[in-house]
Amino acid sequence: MTSAIPETRAVLLPGTGSDEIFVATVFAGPARAAGIEAVTPRPPSGDQLAVGFLTLLDSLAAETPLIVGGISFGAHLAAEWAVRNPDRCAGLLLALPAWHGEPAGAPASLAAKVSADLVEREGLEKALSLSVAGVAPWLAEELTRAWRRHGTGLAAGLRVAADRPAPTVDELRGLDIPVGIAACTDDPVHPMAVAREWAAALPRAVLRETTLTALGSDRESLGRAAVEAWRVSHAS
Structure with missing residues (x-):
């Protein structure tokens, strides 16, 4: 033990x-x-x-x-x-x-900014459908649940994470x-x-x-x- x-x-x-x-x-x-x-x-x-x-x-x-x-x-x-x-x-x-x-060009920072842009431009559900297309099923499941739970605060939260040193x-x-x-x-x-x-x-x-x-x-x-x-x- x-x-x-x-x-x-x-x-x-x-x-x-x-x-x-x-x-x-x-x-x-x-x-x-x-x-x-x-x-x-x-x-x-x-x-x-x-x-x-x-x-x-x-x-x-x-x-x-x-x-x-x-x-x-x-x-x-x-x-x-x-x-x-x-x-x-x-x-x-x-x-x-x-x-x-500083995040500079870090891949995770860039990905978060792209996701925030997509959510703001297309809306949550359309952005989600585009984001999970072609990804592993387990990751699609995790993203679908989590993004919906963030709701209207998702894009702002993504930008906070993307920009914070x-x-x-x-x-x-x-x-x-x-x-x-x-x-x-x-x-x-x-x-x-x-x-x-x-x-x-x-x-x-x-x-x-x-x-x-x-x-x-x-x-x-x-x-x-x-x-x-x-x-x-x-x-x-």
Whole structure:
């Protein structure tokens, strides 16, 4: 049986245009197996996406330090909060970081802007039908549910995520906390090179590789990779 970790609560945030249901599917089981409770809050609406999540983390960490993390933009926000609150962060669980510093021409940033433009031009349902055409069935299912749940706030939330800087490499170097990073070797939107740069910068980071192919058949594969990496970092 896996031994429990003293810090027993992790707040996990979703990626751009995603939702807390997907984050819970990815992380809840692997976290529970490590003795960690996964807390997966619903995304704030529209242009409140980033400030709402950061304010929530401030509130949840008022009494005890938190493990924080997330997927893609959620990983960025978790690391941003940790940079601001290193004494209140017990560790990071990061999946699929997409850039560091300014987004510039990062594929995930460009994709979010294109999606926002499409939603504003065509409306949610037409944009959704165009966006899921030709993608893997599991991803089409996830996008359909999450985009509809974001509703009228979707485009604004996509733009917030697309334009917000992630922590810089220098800021990441200052985070002396256990960090588990998971990335997919076959994901062009979240390049493996970016995950490696984050792992090289963070003093105690451990990186584990997986694939989108594995994620399609087993959502927990991504969460297991991040949690296992964090456990190794925590023990070192």
